[in-house]
Amino acid sequence: MDHRLFNYGNRFIRGLFYFFFALTTYFAVTSVNLILGDNSQTGSGTTVVTAMVLLVAISISLAGFSYPRVARVLKWIFVRHQVVTASVLLVATVAWQVLFVLCVHPAIGFDVSAIHEAVLDPKGVETMSYFSQNSNNLPILLMQHWLAEQFQTTSWLFFDWVTLILTDLSAVFNILSVAVISRRQIPTAIYVHVGWLAIFPMIIVPYTDAWVLPFVSAYIFCYVVMSYGRCHGFWKVLAAAGFGLNVALAYFMKPSAIVALIAIVLVELLQLIRHEFWQKLTWRKGGLLVVLLVVSGLVGGGAYSAGNHILDTQHYIKINTARAIPAVHFMSMGISGEGGYNAKDALKMAQLPTKKARTEWSKKMYLKRLKQRGFWGYLTFLVKKQRNNSADGSFAWIKEGHFIQQGTKPTGTGFARGLREFVYLYGTRLGDFRYLAQAWWIVWLIMIFFGWRDQRKFTQVLRLTIIGAFLFLLLFEGGRSRYLIQYLPAFLILGTLSFQYSLTRLRRLFQWVKIPI
Structure with missing residues (x-):
């Protein structure tokens, strides 16, 4: 009976995951971002840059399939010497990020601007009003204020450096997670x-989306x-302390970022159903498990209490x-x-x-809108919202309005101007x-998607995290894929762990294609 319940729970997680993920994959493949040439739907068409990238990619692929010598060279570079190649590419990518930030570090608008204004002058009436309504952004404000005091600067470039470091630190932790599970998959x-x-320009947007990642x-x-x-x-106890601390920090930075914690708890509870779990549980393992739970709970609870105390007693902004x-x-x-931002609703909250x-007004409007849509209308709405929430691989870059305060057109000359053409609203290479x-x-x-045969516990945790992310964005404000950024660690790690399973499945599907390796 216990084995049957455990298998049912696992099948339910996998089935629900692939229901949502199949929709996301389909919507991504049919995205308007993939229109070549002039794009009347987005207003930003592709140029010779995309054509050249496609030409190079197709040429290398055809050469690899057609010429055994080329295939062997590619295998020698990217497979046999993958550790060296991956390391070189990582260093080159970090150098590219540094160059990008040096060339593109504009002032950013919307919520990011409100936080920056508060760092400069916390006594402004509009600033105090903003944080009174949006107290969820108070932790990042206090963090930026502390950094500004420590480094004696409030420049946008400085906070972009911080964003870059935090983003790359997230990548380091993700790679370390993979290393613990399977060292062979580090490359x-x-x-x-x-x-x-x-291709992640959010490093020039110092906001909670990227800052919560590490x-x-x-x-x-x-x-x-x-x-x-x-x-x-000892190291596991230390990890338990780190677990509790970082859960609390993630919660303060962006409360919705603890979805992975909920997934961990649910999957671990599912393990308790298994008879094998109790058979393998020794006094030593059980004692260590209790210690880990107590340490993570005490540290997490302590950090949460300390954080709330700091927020309640801070005098930086009234x-x-x-x-x-x-x-x-x-x-x-x-x-x-x-399903996204509604300016009229936001204005009503201020009034x-x-x-x-x-x-009461929000509850009334929620029920009114739900009734207006009806059952089938609401289901149709959710499907469309799932597209808006997850299909866009640019994570809705410049699709929420132009948030770069220096204007809609790139400025400057030379190489820096060329980079700005890729990220400004009227940049010639935004498409x-x-x-x-x-x-x-x-x-x-x-x-x-093709890694469905992977039934490991951690894989289920990552799948359930992504399910939770999708459900959260369907129920609350969403409407654009920027909100997925906080859940990218789950996508990145799952993509890595699923790679070999997916590769095996794809080889079987396309076994009629002879690869000369």
Whole structure:
């Protein structure tokens, strides 16, 4: 009976995951970002840059399939000497990131601008009003204020450097997680992360989307060490402390980033059903398990209490907590329009005087919108919202309005101007960036999609994390794939671990194609 329940639970996770993931993969493959040439739907067409990249990629692929010598050279570089090749590519990618930030570090608008303004002057009326309503951004403000004091600078370039470091630190923790599970897959992990980091312009946006990444990656890594690490118990206890600390830090930076924690708890509870779990449980293992739970709970709880104390007693900026926006507001917005930001709802939150009034109005609007859509209309809406939430491989870059404050057109000359053409609203190569980002996103999704035979516990944790991410964005404010960024560690690690399974499956599907290696 216990074995049957365990298998049912695993099948349910896998089935639900592939239901959502099949939709995402289909929507990604049919994305308007992949239109070559003029693109009337996005307004940003591709140029000779995309044509050249495709030409090179197709030429190398055809040469590899047609000429055994070329195939052997490619295998020698990317397979036999993959450690060296991956390491060189990683160093080159970091150098590319540094160059990109040096050339492109504009002032950013929207919420990022509000935080930066508060770092410069926390006494502005509009600034205090913003943080009274959006107190969830108070932790990143205090963190940026502390960094500004320590390094004696408030420049956008400085905070972009911090964003770059935090993003790359996330990659390091992800690769370490893979190393603990399978050292042989470290080069694959590096290849995957190189592809991501090379086309991730969010490093010039110092906001919670990127800043939460290292904390999510760190607590996933600590969980992996506790669960899979072949090391002394001391290191597992240390990992338990790191787990609790980083869960708390992730929560303060972006509360929705603890979805992976929920997935970990649910999958571990599922393991308790197995008869084999109790058979293998010795007094020593049981004692260590209790210690790990107590340490992670105490450290996490302590960090959470300390964080709340800091927020409650801070005197840097004066805020009125009674003005805070209720969570149901984001559910109400999540069912309006395309499921994204609703300016009218946001204005109403500013107009209503009490938290009770804001909560009641949001509940009323949520129920009204739900009733207006009806059962089938709501299902149709959710399918469309899933497309908006997850299909765009550029993570909705410049699709929420132009947030670069220096203008919609690139400025400057030379190489720096050329880079800006890829990321500005009216940059001549914005369509190229979106195409390349979309192509890589599809490769990434396919790597995960065909790995369905992988039934390892950690794989199920990652799948359940992604399910949780999809469900959260369907229920709350979403409407664009930028919100997926906080969950990228799960995608990146799962893509790496699924690679060999997917490669085997694809080889069987295309075994009629003779590869001359």
